Amino acid sequence: MQTILIIDDDRDICLLLKRFLTRHNYDVAEAYSGKKALEYLEENEPALVMCDFRLEDMDGNTLLAKIKERYYHLPVIIMTGYSDIKIAVEVMKMGAFDYITKPLFPDEILVTIKKALEAPAQEREPVRQERPAGINVPKQGTATVASETKEKAPNITVSGEYIFGDSTVFKQLLQQIDLVAPTNYTVIIHGESGSGKEAIAQEIHKRSKRKNKPFVAIDCGALSKELAGSELFGHEKGSFTGALNQKTGSFEMANGGTIFLDEIANLSYDIQVSLLRVVQERKMRRVGGLKDIELDVRIIIASNERLWDAVRKGKFREDLYHRFNEFSIDIPPLRQRPDDVLLFANFFLQQTNQELGKNVKRLSPEVENIFRNYVWYGNLRELKNVIKRATLLTDGEEIEPTALPFEISNFNKLQFDKGPQIETVTSSYLPSTPAAPAAAMEEEEPQRSLSETTLKGASIDAEYEMILKALKKVNFNKSKAAKLLNIDRKTLYNKMKQYQEFNNQ
Ligand SMILES: Nc1ncnc2c1ncn2[C@@H]1O[C@H](COP(=O)(O)OP(=O)(O)OP(=O)(O)O)[C@@H](O)[C@H]1O
Numbered sequence: 257m258q259t260i261l262i263i264d265d266d267r268d269i270c271l272l273l274k275r276f277l278t279r280h281n282y283d284v285a286e287a288y289s290g291k292k293a294l295e296y297l298e299e300n301e302p303a304l305v306m307c308d309f310r311l312e313d314m315d316g317n318t319l320l321a322k323i324k325e326r327y328y329h330l331p332v333i334i335m336t337g338y339s340d341i342k343i344a345v346e347v348m349k350m351g352a353f354d355y356i357t358k359p360l361f362p363d364e365i366l367v368t369i370k371k372a373l374e375a376p377a378q379e380r381e382p383v384r385q386e387r388p389a390g391i392n393v394p395k396q397g398t399a400t401v402a403s404e405t406k407e408k409a410p411n412i413t414v415s416g417e418y419i420f421g422d423s424t425v426f427k428q429l430l431q432q433i434d435l436v437a438p439t440n441y442t443v444i445i446h447g448e449s450g451s452g453k454e455a456i457a458q459e460i461h462k463r464s465k466r467k468n469k470p471f472v473a474i475d476c477g478a479l480s481k482e483l484a485g486s487e488l489f490g491h492e493k494g495s496f497t498g499a500l501n502q503k504t505g506s507f508e509m510a511n512g513g514t515i516f517l518d519e520i521a522n523l524s525y526d527i528q529v530s531l532l533r534v535v536q537e538r539k540m541r542r543v544g545g546l547k548d549i550e551l552d553v554r555i556i557i558a559s560n561e562r563l564w565d566a567v568r569k570g571k572f573r574e575d576l577y578h579r580f581n582e583f584s585i586d587i588p589p590l591r592q593r594p595d596d597v598l599l600f601a602n603f604f605l606q607q608t609n610q611e612l613g614k615n616v617k618r619l620s621p622e623v624e625n626i627f628r629n630y631v632w633y634g635n636l637r638e639l640k641n642v643i644k645r646a647t648l649l650t651d652g653e654e655i656e657p658t659a660l661p662f663e664i665s666n667f668n669k670l671q672f673d674k675g676p677q678i679e680t681v682t683s684s685y686l687p688s689t690p691a692a693p694a695a696a697m698e699e700e701e702p703q704r705s706l707s708e709t710t711l712k713g714a715s716i717d718a719e720y721e722m723i724l725k726a727l728k729k730v731n732f733n734k735s736k737a738a739k740l741l742n743i744d745r746k747t748l749y750n751k752m753k754q755y756q757e758f759n760n761q
Pocket residue numbers: 349417418419420447448449450451452453454455456518560603636637640
């Protein structure tokens with residue numbers, strides 16, 4: 257039986273999860289604090305960790321960093337409230353396998369656990385070889401398929417697990433890809449977390465002469481300072497304590513093909529020096545090695561922040577920046593591409609149906625509307641996760657607002673009723689360009705609801721206002737909000753659900 261370590265200071269959640277997972281044949285260990293979890297890990301070897309993001313003694317970032325430093329291959333699933341979505345997305349970058357949002361849903365938990373336990377170790381490591389497509393579309397090369405929504409998007413290109421529509425943004429991206437793909441230029445891809453940088457890098461590779469050679473992606477953000485050299489360049493047996501065997505680094509693995517260095521600005525200064533040599537001389541040495549190895553590798557790099565800003569801050573070497581800066585591609589955040597949101601949403605729905613053997617046909621018009629107006633903090637990754645969860649929760653043919661996280665289905669309301677918490681959370685995402693959707697930028701009229709015309713509705717509305725105030729006060733921590741309102745957490749969830757259902761009547 258595989259053991260899962262649950263880390264949560266909410267003992268009720270631990271208990272519920274333990275009962276549930278035990279019924280599904282997992283062995284469960286619990287830790288109510290980060291410190292206890294680390295103590296447990298010193299003595300035991302669980303197959304998986306499920307960790308709440310907000311622990312009283314340690315935040316999720318710190319704990320995850322400690323776990324990844326010591327138990328590199330151990331998959332970690334982060335559990336978080338939806339209002340923590342930005343942080344959750346960042347945590348993914350630090351090597352979490354996935355995140356799930358509270359309230360937790362049984363099917364979602366099981367699917368995510370299964371995926372994490374079945375994923376080959378390399379998918380959990382910073383180095384990722386090209387992944388198999390999760391959908392039944394051509395894996396190699398590209399294919400143009402007829403779209404179901406023909407008037408809106410007549411030219412949808414599906415390439416492997418990716419889709420490219422015919423909006424202005426897609427057209428520009430594809431033009432740039434086509435321009436640079438046949439060359440050997442190093443490409444810098446800028447874009448927020450989850451905006452599709454790796455997808456673009458893979459597409460450049462697929463459309464290049466190197467397409468039949470390896471594509472190796474490495475997440476520099478997840479590399480520890482100590483291991484980065486050996487991950488990138490490999491090492492000789494005995495070159496340092498723990499180097500029991502010779503190891504081939506990602507550059508050598510990518511020889512002849514393309515290497516994708518994600519989050520490049522996170523590499524230490526020393527590694528940047530070694531990288532400069534590789535870029536200048538096209539050769540490298542393994543750590544502890546004496547022999548030069550010739551390299552023919554195309555380099556594509558990605559960064560969340562503008563690389564030039566990293567240079568100005570002294571985090572990234574200027575000479576390396578100039579070496580890399582041969583061609584750059586900017587991916588706009590999803591909130592600046594409202595036309596593309598539904599295209600991606602429908603694609604992810606189709607993908608999820610295949611993956612989970614479901615047959616949910618479409619999004620309801622209300623959901624489409626919500627999606628168009630929502631500010632997608634975690635970009636495509638967030639949209640994909642929301643669709644996955646909503647598909648799991650949907651038994652009928654259409655995804656309804658009730659299958660969405662509360663924070664998304666009530667997004668307009670939350671924007672209108674601005675409190676200090678929401679303001680801080682949202683403003684850090686708001687783009688400075690005027691292209692952002694109105695819902696996020698302006699105060700809108702609140703949506704008139706059914707509840708305004710009936711007595712039952714009026715009391716639900718009053719309750720809802722109180723719940724909302726409490727939630728904001730505690731930054732959407734549901735357990736704390738329930739305490740503040742003097743009800744239990746389950747009642748709080750039920751009331752939130754009741755409100756959503758009532759307004760969808
Ligand atoms: N064109 C696309 N079509 C379909 N899915 C896509 C596309 N682009 C990205 N995705 C999906 O969106 C998610 C995020 O994409 P990706 O990993 O490429 O983003 P990223 O910007 O590299 O993220 P990070 O900054 O976290 O490394 C992935 O699950 C990916 O499969």
